[in-house]
Amino acid sequence: MGASSHHVVLLCFLLLSVVSAHYFYPNQTNIGLPFPDLIHATTEELGTGLERGLFTSCDLVKAYIARIQEVNSTLHAVTEINPDALSIAAELDAERANGTTRGTLHGMPILIKGNIGTADKMSTTAGSFALLGATLPRDSAVASKLRKVGVIILGKTNLSQWANFRSNNSTNGWSAYGGQTTGAYYPQQDPSGSSSGSGVASSIGLALATLGSETSGSILSPSEVNNLVGIKPSVGLTSRTLVIPISERQDTVGPMARTVRDAAYLLQAIAGKDSDDNYTLAQPFESLPDYVGACNYSSLRGKRIGVPRNVITPGEGDGPVLAAFDTAIQIIRRAGATVVDNVNITDFALDRYLNSNASLIVLEADFISDLPLKYLSKLVTNPNSIQSLLDVRNFTQTFPPEEYPDRDTAVWDGAVDLGFNNTSPQFWATYQENLEIAGRQGLLGVLANYSLDALILPTHYSPGLPALVGTPVVTVPMGQSPANTTVTYNERGTLVEMAPGIPFGLSFIGPAWSEASLIGFAYAYEQRTMVRDQIQPYIVPQVELADIVSARQTGVRSF
Numbered sequence: 001m002g003a004s005s006h007h008v009v010l011l012c013f014l015l016l017s018v019v020s021a022h023y024f025y026p027n028q029t030n031i032g033l034p035f036p037d038l039i040h041a042t043t044e045e046l047g048t049g050l051e052r053g054l055f056t057s058c059d060l061v062k063a064y065i066a067r068i069q070e071v072n073s074t075l076h077a078v079t080e081i082n083p084d085a086l087s088i089a090a091e092l093d094a095e096r097a098n099g100t101t102r103g104t105l106h107g108m109p110i111l112i113k114g115n116i117g118t119a120d121k122m123s124t125t126a127g128s129f130a131l132l133g134a135t136l137p138r139d140s141a142v143a144s145k146l147r148k149v150g151v152i153i154l155g156k157t158n159l160s161q162w163a164n165f166r167s168n169n170s171t172n173g174w175s176a177y178g179g180q181t182t183g184a185y186y187p188q189q190d191p192s193g194s195s196s197g198s199g200v201a202s203s204i205g206l207a208l209a210t211l212g213s214e215t216s217g218s219i220l221s222p223s224e225v226n227n228l229v230g231i232k233p234s235v236g237l238t239s240r241t242l243v244i245p246i247s248e249r250q251d252t253v254g255p256m257a258r259t260v261r262d263a264a265y266l267l268q269a270i271a272g273k274d275s276d277d278n279y280t281l282a283q284p285f286e287s288l289p290d291y292v293g294a295c296n297y298s299s300l301r302g303k304r305i306g307v308p309r310n311v312i313t314p315g316e317g318d319g320p321v322l323a324a325f326d327t328a329i330q331i332i333r334r335a336g337a338t339v340v341d342n343v344n345i346t347d348f349a350l351d352r353y354l355n356s357n358a359s360l361i362v363l364e365a366d367f368i369s370d371l372p373l374k375y376l377s378k379l380v381t382n383p384n385s386i387q388s389l390l391d392v393r394n395f396t397q398t399f400p401p402e403e404y405p406d407r408d409t410a411v412w413d414g415a416v417d418l419g420f421n422n423t424s425p426q427f428w429a430t431y432q433e434n435l436e437i438a439g440r441q442g443l444l445g446v447l448a449n450y451s452l453d454a455l456i457l458p459t460h461y462s463p464g465l466p467a468l469v470g471t472p473v474v475t476v477p478m479g480q481s482p483a484n485t486t487v488t489y490n491e492r493g494t495l496v497e498m499a500p501g502i503p504f505g506l507s508f509i510g511p512a513w514s515e516a517s518l519i520g521f522a523y524a525y526e527q528r529t530m531v532r533d534q535i536q537p538y539i540v541p542q543v544e545l546a547d548i549v550s551a552r553q554t555g556v557r558s559f
Helices: 005-022 043-052 057-075 085-097 141-148 196-203 220-225 260-270 278-282 319-334 347-355 358-374 389-398 410-418 425-438 443-449 464-469 515-529 545-553
Strands: 078-081 109-113 152-157 209-214 229-232 252-257 304-307 338-341 454-458 473-480 496-498 503-509
Touching: 043 057, 043 260, 057 078, 057 085, 057 109, 057 152, 057 545, 078 196, 085 152, 109 141, 109 196, 141 152, 141 260, 152 196, 196 209, 196 220, 196 252, 209 220, 209 260, 220 229, 220 473, 220 503, 229 260, 229 515, 252 260, 260 473, 260 515, 319 338, 319 454, 319 473, 319 503, 319 515, 347 425, 358 389, 358 410, 358 425, 358 464, 389 410, 425 464, 443 454, 443 464, 454 515, 473 515, 503 515
Parallel strands: 109 152, 109 209, 304 338, 304 454
Antiparallel strands: 078 152, 209 252, 229 252, 229 473, 454 503, 473 503
C-alpha cells in the first residue's frame, strides 16, 4: 500500500483493536439506535447518524480503514490510503459541531480510482511505476468538487493498468503498482475493469461509494459483476481535467455505488462545467438537473422503452442473463412503461460495430495526443521524465515490475505504428464512422425513430455503442449466475470469469444529457426488485461502526 511503514503499523493496531471490540459490543448506539451496517449503509443513513451525533466522520474513516486492512491482502482493491484522511475528517467534524455543513456528503469517505489526480500525499499512477512520485499542480476538477462539498477522499483504488489500455494479454484488475484485484463474489473472481478496485471496494463497504472512469465499459462492467449501480455519464457532464486520459471523445468520470440514490448524490457533486475541459461547456443547462430528485418510484409510468435485440449476441452461459432480462422487461411493463421490442440498429451499423477497427483507431490516435497534452505536460515533478507514449512504453519494457513481456504493450505498439494522431486528416474520417455506427444508424437513430425515452440491454452488451457517441448509461443489479454454473477461468487461468453467484446487471441507455431520466428509470426498477440484497459476497469485512465507537467511548486506543 502507499502508506508509510509507520502508518501501516498504526493501521494494523487499529484493526486488532476493533476486531477485538467487535466481539464485545452490539451493533447499536448507547441510546438504543442501530448503527448502519457498512456493507449496506446509504448516504442518508450515514448523514442521519452524523447529524444525531451517533458517530463522527473520524469514526467513519477509522471503520473504513479497518475494513480495508481486513480484506485488502486478499482482494487488493485499494492501493493507497490518504494519510490526511483522519485530520480532514476531524476538520469536517468541527465544522459540523459549529453548525456548518457543506452539503449532504459532508464528512463522507469516498474512494477514487487511481487515475484521478490529486495534489496531496497520494500518488496518481494509473497503476504504473512510470508515474510514481509524479506530482500535480492542483487536484483534478472532480476531486476538487468532492472536497468542496465536504467529501473525505479516503484513498485510491487499483485499476486495470492504464485503464486497460496497454496490453492484449493482461488481466482485468491487474496493475504493476497495485497487483491483482479480485472480486468479492467468488474466490479469485475476475473483477472486470478497468475500474476494478472501485467496483470491489464499493461492493463490500470499504467506503460509502467510489468514483470510476470509463472509456468503453470501465464503469459499467465492474459495476455489473460487483453487484453495483454504475453511472457512465455523458462525455462532458463531468470534467476530465487532470484525470489520466485515453480519449477526450470517450473518457468520462462517474459514480459506482450500492444504490441508485447514492450514485445520484455522488453524480450531483461531481457534475458541472469546467473551463479547462471544453467538452463540459457543451452542457445544455446552466443549472444541473436534480439527479437525486429524479429518484421517483413512478418514473417509468407512461415512458417508451426500447429493446435493440440485434445488439445482443448470446454467448456461452448467457441463458440465465437473457431469462432475467425478459423478466426485467415484464417488471418494467408492470411499472407503467410501454416496452417496444426489436427496435434494431441497421445491418450496416451492426456489421461495422462487430467487425470494424474504427473504434480502436480513434482511441489510439486520441491517446497519442491526449496523454502528453492533457496530463504529462501538466506535471510539476516527473521523476522518470515521462513526456510521451514512447517514454511510457520504454519505461514499461525496461522496468521489471511492469512484467513485460509477459504482459505485452500491444495496444501502445498499435498506437505508435498508426502513424497519425487526432489532428490528422485520416483521423476525422474514422471518427465519423463511429458517429454513424452508433448515431444515425445506431442507438441514437433508434431512440429518435421510435420516439423512445430510453433503451435497455443486459449490461454485458451495453457499453460499446454508447461509448462511440459519448452518451450515458446507468446499470443496476439484475441477477446472478445460478448454482449449477460451471466455473470457467480466463485465458491465463488466474481469474474466475464464470461461477455460481456472479452478479449481472441491467442497463438503461439514453441520448446525451439524459442522466436524470435514466436515474429515474433505474431507481424505479431497483425499488421493485432489490436484487442487490439477494446476492451475497463470499468475503465481507467484519469491522463495523459499533466497534469503532465503542472502542472510543471506552478509551481503547486506536491512533
